[in-house]
Every structure is written in structure tokens, then in C-alpha cells.
Amino acid sequence: MRAFLLLLCTRAALCAVPRLDARALDRAALLAHLRTGPVVLTHALADSAESWADNLLSAAGEARVEYQMRKGKRSEVREARLGEFCELTYESSHSESVLLFAESLLQDYAPQLEPPALRSDLFEPDWFKLFPPELRPSPSCVIIGGEGARSTLHADPFEWVGTNVCVEGRKLWRFLPPAPDVKDLLCSYRLPSVAWGSKGKSLSAGWQSDFDLWARRRGDAPRARALNTGDPDASSELLASMADVSTGLLQPGTSLPADAVRRLVPCVQHAGDVVLIPPGWWHQTYYPEPSICSAGQYLDAHCRQSVFQHILDWTGNDSRADAIDEKLTPQEQVDALLLLLARIPASGERTGPAAQAQPGRGGAARAGLKPGRVGAGALRRDARPRRAR
Secondary structure, eight states: OHHHHHHHHHHHHHHSOOEEEGGGOOHHHHHHHHTTSOEEEESOBSSOOTTHHHHHHHHHTTOEEEEEEEETTEEEEEEEEHHHHHHHGGGOOSSEEEEEEESSHHHHHOTTSOOOOBOTTTSOOOGGGGSOGGGSOOSOEEEEEOTTOBOOEEEOGGGOEEEEEEEESOEEEEEEOOOTTHHHHTTOEEEEOOEETTTTEESOEEEEEOOOTTOEEOTTSOOHHHHOOSOHHHHHHHHHHHHOGGGSSEEOOTTSOHHHHHHOEEEEEOTTOEEEEOTTOEEEEEOSSOEEEEEEEEOOTTTHHHHHHHHHHHTTOOOOGGGSOTTSOHHHHHHHHHHHHTTOOOTTOOOGGGGGSOTTOOSBTTTTBOOOOBSTTTTOOTTOOOOOO
């Protein structure tokens, strides 16, 4: 019996996403953790984000936004003012949920409000800022979900390091590690993301699967009100039980291969936590209660190889990222990549991975969701990649 319990504890330790206090880490230690998988960081923000959501609503509460209403397996796009949508999140449920995914909300309606910033002693400056403006991913995406809302199952474009700051509420995650067989296991397809120019060339593409890791909710799964017990430890235990697929409270769809179910890595994110997603990791989120998040990404020396190679592969360029000298400055490395991109074939002549993308699925490759449009025509650059996390 003791050996059996030890095995269970060891398996749980291996499967859980580590929760780390950023104050006890330096950059080298953080990178070591990221090489093994996702991490949850506490105390990783440069400043408190407690008033961020209030400031957002004060600045953009009257903005008209598009959101997704999900009923069972069907989804439809509706429109409301941001303040009205936030009220709708309190009526959301697993069977009829609402999710807002707005890339340009800050830029268009609250330009003075910066996304929650990460600590500069742990994170290098973002190399994406060295790209021409038309090639940069959106710096921040506001994601607001009601109880029962969930993203699609996806892996991010660019193979960057994804960031997700939970500003209010709590969120559940399930991850699948990258493996040679996982894309086939999930019946995945590609989603082109950043595009530029009149020919519609695509700089990157994420991966998406139509499987739902949170499809079935058992009747005794705690509702949002039950999670607010007044006892933080008890509430955390309830959330952990919901994230853990073995409890049966929230189950994937019956068609998900058992091999994929066995690989699921659960995670609970609390307000103030930062989740970091390494390149290639599949993930899908679930909202056990109304939550507000800010999603972003970064490119630095740690992930430059995966990002550069991703861009070269997707654009049909046969160059290798390791041909770009790592001793060059970040700007010089980005410039060298852009020189290689000058060899991208014209639209319609792409070969390799780009030729196999699903037609008509461009846009928010992070989540495979239609971006939340803020105002008429505000997201006509639907090439900007985001993820609903």
C-alpha cells in the first residue's frame, strides 16, 4: 500500500504544473523550469494589477464588442457594450457560456492603460518589438469569460513563449506536451496568423484541434458560488479537483483518444498569477467563475531558435535558423531573419506546411476563435494572432 501511495504521489508531482514564487528565482532558474514545461508564477508582475480591470472598464466600458455565446457544441457571435458583457458573465454556465476575446481593446479605447507588465529582472526585452510594426503580434489581448467558458484546444503560432496574466477571478488549464504524434492524435489543423501586404502572405500559423478537454461537466462539480468558500485552501482544493481529469468532475469529450487523456497536465491559475506556456505546448482553458485576463507573448534568446525556424518553415524558406549567428545583437538577428524572408514565394505559390493550412480559418490562431471586434472594422487586421486563454 505504501508503495502504491508513493507511486500516486510521484505521478501527481510529475503531472502538476509547478507553482513558483518569482521572488525566489533568477532568470537562469526560470529558464530551466520553462525547458521542462509550463509554469505558474506568483509575484511576477512589475506592479500590482488589482485596479487594472476597474481602469479598463472606466476607459472602455461603453465600447461595443463582439463576444461568443456557446450553447452546447454550437457557438454564435453576439454584440454588446463591454460593461454589459461583463454583467452577462455572471449569468454564464457550462451549457450556455460567454467569452470575449478582444485584441485591439486597449489600443483603440484605453491606449493609456498598459498591459500588466512582467518583472524586468526575470524577462528580457521582447524581440518582437524589433520587427516592423506590420509584422508584430498584438502586444496584448483582453480575454473575459463567464462560468463554463472555454477556449479551443490549440498550440500557439510562432512557437513563442506565451504569457497569461489573470487579473480577476480564477481559471483552469489542461496542457498536452509537444510530441511527434500529438498533432495526429488530436487530428489537428493549421491556422495562419500574421499576414501582411495585398497578397495575404502568412508569417506564422498555430495548430488547433476540435476536441474539447472540458466537454462534460458532472452534476456535482462546484459552481462558481460554491468556490467562494471564504477558506482559500478549501477553494484551491476544489479548483484542483476540477482541473484534474481523474476526478471525473470535468471530462473531455468521449471521442478524445485515451492516450491523449493520460498525457493531460492540469493547472489552476489564481488572480495575480502569470502562466508561461513554452513553445509547442497544447492547451485549453476553462473558466470556473467569471475571470478577466491579459494574454501576451515574447520572443527572446531562449525561444529565438523555435520562433525563427517556425517562421522560415511556414513561409516555405529552406534556410535554417541556426545559420543566424547568435552572437549578433537581437536587432541584427531579426534583420538577418527578415533578409531571409525576402525569399518567401508569392501567395498561391507556397509549398510545404503553408500549403496544407485549413482554408478560411485565418485570424485568431491562438485560440481558433474569431477575435472580439471592437467597433466596426476595428479588427480588419484579423491576421493578428491571439489565444483565448
